[in-house]
Amino acid sequence: MLRYAIKRVGSLAISLIVASLVIFACIEVIPGDPASFMLGINAQPDTVAALREELGLNASLGARYLSWVTGMLSGDFGTSYTYRSPVAEIIGDRLWISLPLALIALGLTVLIAFPVGILAATKRGSWADMSVMGATQLGIAIPNFWFAMLMVLLFAINLRWFSAGGFPGWENPLAALKALTLPAIALALPQASILARVMRSALLDTLSEDYIRTCRAKGLTQRQALWRHALRNAMIPVLTIIGLQFSFLLAGAIIIENVFYLPGLGRLVFQAISQRDLIMVESVVFLLVFAVIMVNFAVDLAYAWVDPRLRGRA
């Protein structure tokens, strides 16, 4: 297990370095001179020169990359050109909306998908299975931001159970959770549909294995065979999908924030784009890519935990 973990950490480090190089190249190399890009075509040469100095653009590319990376390692993401305050602080504030949103949505996804998928697999061919398959087909096809708008129309505008948008802050945790409820449901529904289908087919695969028949033959009930043997073996594909889904949930959170006017990372990055605040865009994108890579790493380790056979390979 330890050797496997060390190997995975090595490839994790390489992924992070290459990802940071790609983002650095996109933001700081492709546009030519980021300073004149950020200030626009009408900028005075001395303003551009001043910004170049401020952003440290006069150093060589290699030195700039190194100082960007070492800065991030020590929690210094640079200073936002438009906000005039440290990027790390601004992102930290916004993260307190986007991350909980993605996590709640992930929790909901699992809470919905597991029982539904297990039900459909165990009652295969029944009306329950058919309706699960039909409903999930719809759930996969529905654009989540449109579903969010429909929920606003129903629950906020017509029924007035929820507010249509905005975020009250975490000082009042209940109100904050309430503000994240509709966004989280909108995010979770399509992902739960996908996961429920994966759960169903993975479980159907394992339930038809010989060892399940053996379990039944030695006297285990269907239920015992399911919980003790089939579920654990069905977890590999399910975990893979959950890992992939987290990145979709984070990215999706950015879009759903727009529907509910939540001041999270999404609104931050879209504002940064229109204000040409490249430093901010660079940092937010790297942070999200970092999160995705870390989650995939965690999923890889989880595989090894679920399936001991994988520990030998890497």
Add this chain to the structure above:
Amino acid sequence: MRSLIFGLALTAMFALGALVSFVWTPYDVTVLEIANKLKPPTADHWFGTDHFGRDIFSMIMVGARTSIAVAVVAVVIGMGLGVPLGLAAAARKGSLLDEVIMRGNDLIFAFPSLLIAILITAIFGPSAVNAIIAIGIFNIPVFARLTRGAALSLWTRDYVLAARVAGKGATRISVEHILPNVANLLIVQGTIQFSLGILAEAALSYVGLGAQPPTPSWGRMLADAQTLIALAPHVALFPGFAILFTVLGLNLAGDGLRDVLDPKLRVQR
């Protein structure tokens, strides 16, 4: 079979709408008629009018072009680059080339198409082309992995061995023997990526990273409708249904195709 026919019919309906919109739409979508704005559905305007008085039915027809074009080109990019990469990786399994291709794939997977779109848009500004590139890049590893996985098992077949004995090189074997045998898989995956592309395009233009006005697109229409939803819900309903039914149609067609093309899987249901 039923799902294939139903799915294809649904998809064909939207594709047809997009094609017809090049020569005819019920109303001209470039003409603004403010006096006629936000009218609910009537016999004249089947889906009502938007905040500029434009006919929503006509806009959905024209918007279908954007959605379908973006998604199709993104699939072509993904297949065009991903399939050769996957074939090459499988042909030289375990080599440095294989390793580089697979690690590159992993890396792209860490960049959801939304993030690629954000990076591109931050530098080049928003456009439908950016959406195509962002979705297309994300499609590459999907096809590369699928092709490599399927090709690896084919490389152990006897007929490949026979071809090698006959003196064919790896490239020729990949093109003449491996590719035809993974084609079915690629067609099914292509349908799925097509439907994901429609969803991604809608999301990107919804947040302003895709097609720009005046080009009608379903995602943009929904973005415009958002502030009007309390006033005129129909403005938000129809573009959403257009996306939903197109994606549903493609997914059903994909499921149906898989059943038809790969009879082994049919037993599963």
